[in-house]
Amino acid sequence: MPRFAANLSMLYNDVDFLDRFAAAARDGFKAVEFLFPYAFAPDVLAAKLKEHGLQQVLFNAPPGNWDAGERGMACLPGREAEFRANFAKALEYAQALNCPRVHTMAGLMPAGADHATLRATYVANLRSAAAMAAPLGINVLMEPINPRDMPGYFLSRQDQAHAVVAEVGAPNLKVQMDLYHLQIVEGDLAMNIRRYLPTGNVGHMQIAGVPERHEPDVGEINYAYLFKLLDEVGYDGWLGCEYRPARGAAKDATSDGLGWVKPWL
Numbered sequence: 591m592p593r594f595a596a597n598l599s600m601l602y603n604d605v606d607f608l609d610r611f612a613a614a615a616r617d618g619f620k621a622v623e624f625l626f627p628y629a630f631a632p633d634v635l636a637a638k639l640k641e642h643g644l645q646q647v648l649f650n651a652p653p654g655n656w657d658a659g660e661r662g663m664a665c666l667p668g669r670e671a672e673f674r675a676n677f678a679k680a681l682e683y684a685q686a687l688n689c690p691r692v693h694t695m696a697g698l699m700p701a702g703a704d705h706a707t708l709r710a711t712y713v714a715n716l717r718s719a720a721a722m723a724a725p726l727g728i729n730v731l732m733e734p735i736n737p738r739d740m741p742g743y744f745l746s747r748q749d750q751a752h753a754v755v756a757e758v759g760a761p762n763l764k765v766q767m768d769l770y771h772l773q774i775v776e777g778d779l780a781m782n783i784r785r786y787l788p789t790g791n792v793g794h795m796q797i798a799g800v801p802e803r804h805e806p807d808v809g810e811i812n813y814a815y816l817f818k819l820l821d822e823v824g825y826d827g828w829l830g831c832e833y834r835p836a837r838g839a840a841k842d843a844t845s846d847g848l849g850w851v852k853p854w855l
Contacts, residue, residue, distance in 0.1 A: 592817045592825075592854055595621035595647045597796075597832040603839040608638060615642035617845055618855035623648035623830045626656075628679070632686030639687065646689040647828045648731070648766075648794055651680035651719075653695045662695025664719075664732075665712040665744040677719045684728050691794055693731040693766055694719055696744035708744060713757055720760035729793045733766035736774040739803075746775050748782060755791050764793025768832065773800045773811055780819055787823045795825070798833035805836060807850035817854065 596602070596619040602610040608630070614622055622644050627635055639646055654660030654672075663669045663676075673694075680692045696712060699705070719730045734751050735743045745751055751765045767786065769779055776782065786792055799809035806813045820829075831851070837843035848855075 593828050595623045595828045595830045599625040601844045604841050611638040611642045621645040621647045646687040648691045651694040652676035662697040664715045665697045665708040667711045673715050691729045698742045717758045720763045724762050729762045729764050731766040736771040766794045767792045768796040770798035796830035796832040805847045
């Protein structure tokens with residue numbers, strides 16, 4: 591049976607961030623994920639997880655200057671030392687939160703940059719991150735992101751990501767398969783699931799409705815079918831609910847929109 595993690599960066603936006611742990615637990619979630627934890631001390635977040643009986647399943651390494659438009663630096667030549675320092679900080683949080691996965695964003699391609707150079711930098715940085723994380727039992731994740739939501743992002747396709755996994759050759763480097771991004775870029779979700787899940791190289795999955803990125807029962811994807819398919823192929827990981835409630839930050843917008851998942855929770 592699929593297991594669902596509430597994405598606290600996108601859900602429960604009608605309450606302050608630290609109150610979202612309680613809200614998710616009240617609605618029946620047993621796990622959470624979010625984009626970035628760095629605005630809070632690790633012990634504060636760990637206390638919230640413990641208080642509400644929640645498991646932290648994923649967060650992102652520092653992406654560079656997010657407010658200035660940066661979306662990671664793993665593919666950017668010349669910033670390798672910064673990448674390693676940021677990833678070391680992420681590992682400190684992962685240990686404190688007992689989180690087994692850290693996603694490191696690839697970054698936006700600079701205008702005129704040589705793609706082969708960007709890819710070589712990306713591979714080298716991921717190899718370094720995997721080596722840093724391995725002794726801690728932590729998986730490093732890489733996520734293809736669709737170019738409509740994030741134009742110019744270095745990684746957009748599943749085959750690209752899995753080729754990097756093969757080249758790096760580290761058993762703790764995994765692909766984050768977000769079915770929202772996958773549907774926009776490639777489609778053919780069921781066949782992609784059947785192709786990649788048995789490889790063991792998919793470390794986490796996320797869901798949202800397409801095209802608006804609202805609740806999964808709104809839009810063009812038949813998630814009930816896909817949830818059964820995930821059981822058939824033996825996926826026992828988490829499904830991150832990384833979507834924007836259709837009612838936005840209105841009071842109880844997230845909770846009122848959870849009819850799609852209540853049978854599974």
